[in-house]
Amino acid sequence: MRDIHIDQISETVARLFIDAAHNLPDDVVAALERARDSEESPLGRQVLEEILENAKLASAEMIPLCQDTGTSVVFVELGQEVHVVGGTLEDAVNRGVAKGYTEGYLRKSMVTQPFSARKNTGDNTPAVIHLELVPGDRLRIKTMPKGGGCENMSRMTILLPGQGREGIANFVLRAVEEASGNPCPPLVVGVGIGGSAEYCMALAKKAITRRVGSSNPDAENADLERDLLEKVNALGLGPQAVGGTNTALAVHVETFPTHITALPVAVNMQCHSARIKEAEL
Amino acid sequence: MSIDIRLPLTDQTIEKLHAGDHVRLTGVIYTARDAAHKRIIEALDKGESLPFDIRGQVVYYVGPTPARPGRVIGAAGPTTSMRLNPYTPRLLEHGLKGAIGKGGRDRTVREAFKKHKAVYFLAVGGTGALLSKRVKSAEVVAYDDLGTEAVRRLEVEDFPAVVVNDMYGDDLLEQGKARYQQRDRLGSYVPVEENAEGSNGGGS
Structure with a gap:
């Protein structure tokens, strides 16, 4: 068994959400550039230019790409040889989300009881967590701030x-x-x-x-x-x-x-x- | 080519705008989204005065991220306009002249823009960083308790947007689709005649 402390998980989740909110992945930028180059509509090209310029600005000036920093969806692939220590995996992820959204100046969009109170939870928790058990002693985390x-x-x-x-x-x-x-x-x-x-x-x-x-x-x-x-x-x-x-x-x-x-x-x-x-x- | 527009919108300006025009807005706009719209309508129902005079004004459907220290505003791109459809005709009746959001509007709202000689603009969804740079000042003027959904008075400069619905009843989304749709490449699919009439929420 390999021990992984929950603090390490929380730090990683926080870092990944801040990174995701500001830096568009290379594969997405490349796909947008291909779209701009092939787009037949002049107005469509203008839109794609603005999207690409936005990506540059967001990264250079640390302004979120989009004000909707989403529901925090987290995919966890947990190796069966991993022992999570110091607390639960769920708490670790949620602490990471709270830290990332607070320290990263991201928008908190989660509200409680969906059909009545709808009170903002204040730190974008709880995350939606998809857990998959896999062979090995590694823990793999994918974060997706999913816009409404x-x-x-x-x-x-x-x-x-x-x-x-x-x-x-x-x-x-x-x-x-x-x-x-x-x-x-x-x-x-x-x-x-x-x-x-x-x-x-x-x-x-x-x-x-x-x-x-x-x-x-x-x-x-x-x-x-x-x-x-x-x-x-x-x-x-x-x-x-x-x-x-x-x-x-x-x-x-x-x-x-x-x-x-x-x-x-x-x-x-x-x-x-x-x-x-x-x-x- | 963009058309430079000074706000507030005058009838003379509105008459010149057509679906598909790319514009740059300079002047004052007010933010409002779901929760603020609900309160504005409630105030109108009770005959109370509104937190800002909406006559001649433009509302922007946005809920920004928190501003970092020393910054005017956080990321500030548009949210899905369709969610505001139930409220918009009422605001237009009270003198609102423009709205900025993303996505299309339903037929009732489009008719209301035409009837009240007003314009619906689209700002590019997902360009919150770019648009935030065009905001020169931001001040909460009402419903502070709504947080990101509070009503803010924004001064914008060269704010990029596209005319979707003009006072002549034209709709860019319908026109654009008609121009670029290739029906012969859609297999047995039968396209919907009506654009932007979805049944559920929209977001951002």
């Missing part, structure tokens, strides 16, 4: 098995077209296919944590990703939906076996400010 604009455009359905690939494409296109400018295109569209209802949405969320433009290792899934990206961009929404040829930077698909009666499909959208950072302890 794109998260609120999530969709989930259970198609009939016979609707197949065509049904999936039409569902994804409807979700993107109806979301229009709300989720801040150009998007990374996460698509989960299979599993159970809740697991399907988790797959869609996991899909957007991949490096932008990376392909699913399965050839059929990768082909579906290319097909969906081409179709999403043919919608013509463009950057911020002002019209254009770059509605999405990428479509990422993740699949899982499912029940004989079902074809679950979930869409989780990521705005162009795809602020995901990771570290390994």
